Amino acid sequence: MQRYKCIISYDGTQFAGYQVQPNKRTVQGEVEKALRKLHKDMDVKVSASGRTDAGVHARGQVIHFDSPLKIPLEKWEVALNTLLPEDIAIIHTEMAADDFHARFDAKGKEYRYFVYRSLQRSPFKRNYAYQYPYSLDIKKVNEAVPFLIGEHDFTSFCSAKTDVVDKVREIRKIEVVEEGDMLIFRFVGNGFLYNMVRILVGTLLGVGAGDISPGSIPDILEKRDRVYAGKTAPAQGLYLWEVHY
Amino acid sequence: MQRYKCIISYDGTQFAGYQVQPNKRTVQGEVEKALRKLHKDMDVKVSASGRTDAGVHARGQVIHFDSPLKIPLEKWEVALNTLLPEDIAIIHTEMAADDFHARFDAKGKEYRYFVYRSLQRSPFKRNYAYQYPYSLDIKKVNEAVPFLIGEHDFTSFCSAKTDVVDKVREIRKIEVVEEGDMLIFRFVGNGFLYNMVRILVGTLLGVGAGDISPGSIPDILEKRDRVYAGKTAPAQGLYLWEVHY
Known part of the structure; x- marks a missing residue:
């Protein structure tokens, strides 16, 4: 397992906010859906630095997730951006320490x-x-x-x-x-x-x-x-x- | 009857283009719908300087139409903007000569x-x-x-x-x-x-x-x-x- 840290940008207009909610289109929901496709139906939990409300945008939200996939770092961005809808973009990806946490480590x-x-x-x-x-x-x-x-x-x-x-x-x-x-x-x-x-x-x-x-x-x-x-x-x-x- | 000339601005993203088409959301369709409401269900035909395609935006499209309503000029903008959807805005309204034509008079x-x-x-x-x-x-x-x-x-x-x-x-x-x-x-x-x-x-x-x-x-x-x-x-x-x- 490798932990990854990504900076993501999204246009909040068409989202019911960042956090997953049943039957609502959310940023977390779309990112987890893209990761699930990439991981052949395996669930991958995404953690963010914090929630944003419906209609609120992000230029530099930070998320982390763990993956067993052996994808070179420079391919992650392309792979995820291909699977994500147009209103979310992965801006930057890096490998993070196993104990890095997008929310708890934010200063x-x-x-x-x-x-x-x-x-x-x-x-x-x-x-x-x-x-x-x-x-x-x-x-x-x-x-x-x-x-x-x-x-x-x-x-x-x-x-x-x-x-x-x-x-x-x-x-x-x-x-x-x-x-x-x-x-x-x-x-x-x-x-x-x-x-x-x-x-x-x-x-x-x-x-x-x-x-x-x-x-x-x-x-x-x-x-x-x-x-x-x-x-x-x-x-x-x-x-x-x-x-x- | 008075002829009016308006400058309108629209975000083309959610339109199937400027010109009316059956069962499609168009700029002309929305402007004529707003005018119909203002004229108590009377049809008001709108002419533009030209069409724009689906997804194409306008900062300064020009339209004209005729109206029997005695609305002061400064009220037209407010009245129409209230009735129009958020992705179309009336930027400017003026009275025009009876023979003014948004398309044929464009230089x-x-x-x-x-x-x-x-x-x-x-x-x-x-x-x-x-x-x-x-x-x-x-x-x-x-x-x-x-x-x-x-x-x-x-x-x-x-x-x-x-x-x-x-x-x-x-x-x-x-x-x-x-x-x-x-x-x-x-x-x-x-x-x-x-x-x-x-x-x-x-x-x-x-x-x-x-x-x-x-x-x-x-x-x-x-x-x-x-x-x-x-x-x-x-x-x-x-x-x-x-x-x-």
Whole structure:
């Protein structure tokens, strides 16, 4: 048996999320189906760095699996890409130590969120960014950012639908980049709770729109209650960008 | 009755092309369906600057239609966009003269074709560019371009599946732009034959790949036979960019 680590990219539009669910098209389901074909009907379990929700994209999700097949490394990518649907691509494959784990060994992650600032809807961006037609004060958004950096209990920025008990996470970096009519949020941290990036974006947009004051972020964190943070920004703007080991 | 001229944009991925066909999802079909709803079940015929094939996109297709409704101009866009599916957007609406015709009054068109030069397939570009993993000599491509500029009989660059008799067209401009891993072809002309842009791109890629010599373009034109030009590049890289009046 050899453990393999792969970086995969997927367009989340047509998936019910990463994780296998009965009768739903999922990323894990499609990858395991491709591996099953390659292994002549043997089940191969795939583990990822974490789940992504329906509609959420990945530029660099990381998975691992074990295989008894003696396929040269450079052939894995071609073999798997041939068997995978067009909306999933294997970007990189490498041999990993037997005890490597895509989820438990992850030291950090980067997510990016794309906001399309336009009054005009775009058929080309509808599944790949969140169209936001209202005005935003980016200076205020940047004033709110430092309050979120560092180690905090992010209960207020986590969906209530979670089993995770320890809600303390460290955000290492938040960058707000304007590129033409795109506003891009970069989040780097040691880990993110369920819906955390989308609630952070919704809250920062609320700050930019003038509905939430930058200085109220410490209070929102302090409350440890989801109702005090902003809206959950929609799935299609979110990309799991990179996993750090 | 008032004639309206609209600029529309669509993602061609999920359409069987622009023109209405029985039991197929088409752009014209969806626009006429939206107009029918707005006109309380009255049929409203839509005319476009020209057809686009299945999978071909439009940034600036132009259509016209007549309506007895007294809707202020600024409301048309909102009303239609509300009724249209997400993959079609009305970008601009204006009142037109009674004799304006989207097709017959068009003085020229710009098409763009996007080639994604990468060995790695991209789930995000698969429907929006043509992935081309082979090497290209862009200098050679640019040597071939001048032979195509001007008025020519483009029979060799036209699909045999056409009823058009006069195959003389004028290409005013061809630009080849490299932007990172994207190669973008811009074609401006007074009109384009069926599959003409896709055959031009396939031929220019053939030149870049070394399969066709730049100097053989005049011969290919001279032959007036489709078999002498290059392959038809796939639909998903093509965009009807702008129509000039």
